[in-house]
Amino acid sequence: SAKQLGRNHYKMFYETMNQEVVERLALESELRTALEQKQFILHYQPQVELATGRVRGLEALVRWRHTQRGLLMPDQFISVAEDADLIAPLGVQVLEMACRQIRLWMERGLPVERVAVNLSAHQLWEDDLAETVTEIMEKHGCPPQRLELEVTESVIMSSVEKGREALAKLHRLGVEVSIDDFGTGYSSLYYLKKLPFSVLKIDKSFVDDLPGDADSVNIVASIATLAHGMGKQVVVEGVETLPQLESVASCGCEIVQGFYFSRPLPPEEIERILSCDRRPFANRLPGARWVGTK
Numbered sequence: 001s002a003k004q005l006g007r008n009h010y011k012m013f014y015e016t017m018n019q020e021v022v023e024r025l026a027l028e029s030e031l032r033t034a035l036e037q038k039q040f041i042l043h044y045q046p047q048v049e050l051a052t053g054r055v056r057g058l059e060a061l062v063r064w065r066h067t068q069r070g071l072l073m074p075d076q077f078i079s080v081a082e083d084a085d086l087i088a089p090l091g092v093q094v095l096e097m098a099c100r101q102i103r104l105w106m107e108r109g110l111p112v113e114r115v116a117v118n119l120s121a122h123q124l125w126e127d128d129l130a131e132t133v134t135e136i137m138e139k140h141g142c143p144p145q146r147l148e149l150e151v152t153e154s155v156i157m158s159s160v161e162k163g164r165e166a167l168a169k170l171h172r173l174g175v176e177v178s179i180d181d182f183g184t185g186y187s188s189l190y191y192l193k194k195l196p197f198s199v200l201k202i203d204k205s206f207v208d209d210l211p212g213d214a215d216s217v218n219i220v221a222s223i224a225t226l227a228h229g230m231g232k233q234v235v236v237e238g239v240e241t242l243p244q245l246e247s248v249a250s251c252g253c254e255i256v257q258g259f260y261f262s263r264p265l266p267p268e269e270i271e272r273i274l275s276c277d278r279r280p281f282a283n284r285l286p287g288a289r290w291v292g293t294k
């Protein structure tokens, strides 16, 4: 009967819900253990300067070495950490790892100019973020100009005045500040002008439609012109193919981060790439003639 069917549907729905809740609770308690046991690692993705093929910086991206489930990506645990109030301690561990790595690479003479670390909304709104960052940099002997902090456009625009103050505090520490996933939020250009930051990261969603989609080409070119006009650097995210690379280059973008050049890699592999060549990606640039570049 229809009633019976309804009841069964309800039961199925309930069981699915229940399973999700149980999964999430399990993940939450595993996250606590993971924080205690330091199961998180960072991978680093090169940001390539198109004029030279040199690595201008690296973005640090967190991964979780789960004891049973293997290597977990941020999409699989960041939101759980946020909901469970664990994003602050996770953020501290990420900053610690990045600063320690920066210092280690400096000591080894590796040409790593800067490392970008992602901040969550929760971290940005903490009153003592600037103090926390200062403490961690000092603890590891990491010069502020080697650290870049990424905040997404939507987080800042969710509360522009507060966002401006938070960015100003970071800016005063001497770290670079970048606006991540730009173009997906709803920035008023008026506020963009007032925000203290030095790098604009154009979101991958625009790059996905290059080079075929004329609107996306125009948007990327306009963002690049706007940012350069304000004296900001532009980093384009998510470039996967040579036609996309050629397209962003002709839009005036000067720094590219994407699978076309490299996926995010463990520190050992970054070291291998950076220690053998000052311009490791020169032969992948548009128009490169695949000759020796050393």
Ligand code: C2E
Pocket (backbone or CB within 6 Å): 045, 060, 061, 062, 073, 074, 075, 078, 091, 094, 117, 118, 119, 120, 150, 180, 181, 237, 238, 239, 240, 257, 258, 259, 260, 264
């Ligand atoms: P995001 O900050 O925008 O980082 C870029 C993401 O795009 C990374 O995914 C990177 O692997 C991916 N990506 C880069 N180039 C390409 C490409 O050419 N093709 C494709 N398909 N993807 C590309 P990932 O590592 O999975 O990180 C996802 C998001 O998780 C990040 O987006 C960031 O919002 C967040 N996240 C990562 N690490 C941290 C962290 O330490 N703390 C916080 N709060 N969030 C983090």
Ligand code: MG
Pocket (backbone or CB within 6 Å): 059, 118, 150, 180
């Ligand atoms: Mg980022």
Ligand code: MG
Pocket (backbone or CB within 6 Å): 180, 181, 201, 203, 237
């Ligand atoms: Mg991004």
Ligand code: MG
Pocket (backbone or CB within 6 Å): 181
């Ligand atoms: Mg993103």
